[in-house]
Amino acid sequence: MTGGRPCSPDLGCARPQPCSEATGAAEPPAATAGGMQTDGESLPQIKGLMFDVDGTLLLSDRSLGGYQVLPGAIEVLTALRERAFPFVLLTNGSNYPPAEQAAKLRQSGLPVEDAQMITPSSVTAHHLSRRGVRRVLVLGTRGVGHALAEAGIDTVYTGESGAAEVEAVYVGWHPECAMKDIETAAHAIWSGAKLFSASDVPFFATRQGRTIGYSFAIVGAIRRLTRAPVTVMGKPSLHALRFVAGRLGTPLSQIGVVGDDPIVEVVMARRGGATALAVTTGTTSHEEWLRQPARCRPHRVLTDLRQVLRCIAQPIST
Numbered sequence: 001m002t003g004g005r006p007c008s009p010d011l012g013c014a015r016p017q018p019c020s021e022a023t024g025a026a027e028p029p030a031a032t033a034g035g036m037q038t039d040g041e042s043l044p045q046i047k048g049l050m051f052d053v054d055g056t057l058l059l060s061d062r063s064l065g066g067y068q069v070l071p072g073a074i075e076v077l078t079a080l081r082e083r084a085f086p087f088v089l090l091t092n093g094s095n096y097p098p099a100e101q102a103a104k105l106r107q108s109g110l111p112v113e114d115a116q117m118i119t120p121s122s123v124t125a126h127h128l129s130r131r132g133v134r135r136v137l138v139l140g141t142r143g144v145g146h147a148l149a150e151a152g153i154d155t156v157y158t159g160e161s162g163a164a165e166v167e168a169v170y171v172g173w174h175p176e177c178a179m180k181d182i183e184t185a186a187h188a189i190w191s192g193a194k195l196f197s198a199s200d201v202p203f204f205a206t207r208q209g210r211t212i213g214y215s216f217a218i219v220g221a222i223r224r225l226t227r228a229p230v231t232v233m234g235k236p237s238l239h240a241l242r243f244v245a246g247r248l249g250t251p252l253s254q255i256g257v258v259g260d261d262p263i264v265e266v267v268m269a270r271r272g273g274a275t276a277l278a279v280t281t282g283t284t285s286h287e288e289w290l291r292q293p294a295r296c297r298p299h300r301v302l303t304d305l306r307q308v309l310r311c312i313a314q315p316i317s318t
């Protein structure tokens with residue numbers, strides 16, 4: 001469990017103050033209702049659900065080599081599937097292609113179809129394709145660039161011929177990133193390439209506690225050199241939430257976003273007019289949720305993931 005998280009409600013902006021330290025006027029504490037904490041807002045109709053993965057449905061090992069499925073996760077997804085209630089999973093993890101990630105989750109017992117698994121690379125491939133981008137430098141594992149290549153984008157990596165001659169630089173999961181990668185990205189940007197990142201999150205919840213977000217650190221280095229603006233494609237960007245809406249076939253205002261991180265899922269939901277449902281199994285404890293300022297405060301804090309089934313348009317009893 002962590003406290004003092006930095007806020008980052010804007011794409012690529014600085015992280016000025018901890019979410020748990022609201023600036024300005026003091027805000028009222030949350031009240032209790034029906035076993036769930038609420039800030040008094042009534043829940044809009046939820047006709048599609050987006051689940052975060054790490055800290056919400058499971059905890060990974062720091063090496064991403066294994067999973068511990070969290071209580072209620074299999075039960076909730078199974079109930080939704082049986083009722084044909086639309087749901088997707090959106091992780092900021094970009095190491096695996098979506099279908100490969102979905103297969104790993106199925107092995108852990110989570111009923112997730114390939115098409116229900118979304119990564120920032122899914123969003124990036126869609127975004128860049130629609131804008132006619134044809135060639136991208138990928139700073140990440142081969143899994144990071146997979147969705148882009150599948151979309152017909154020419155993906156190149158550091159050390160390959162013409163690696164700096166690209167229209168965009170896309171940074172994702174890259175534990176082996178070296179200074180040559182930073183240097184190649186900087187040259188690409190100085191030649192006119194735009195900078196995109198899978199994630200803008202400094203750390204996420206794993207079984208071993210905080211694990212750093214590589215793309216956050218790498219983009220920091222690139223921007224220190226180039227001062228280039230960055231477009232974040234994963235959570236909390238609206239690019240990601242709009243992609244989710246398209247996949248669910250649900251307007252933003254009817255999406256329930258379930259997650260463990262105030263500056264990731266809750267900020268995204270609030271900015272997009274969706275409903276934020278928070279869990280206490282990841283980065284944020286119950287007490288920390290209650291201290292959030294309005295922009296980071298969920299509509300509901302779920303003390304048990306199974307409570308999500310009572311928040312949807314056609315409640316499901318378990």
Ligand SMILES: [Mg+2]
Nearest residue numbers: 052054055260
């Ligand atoms: Mg999470």
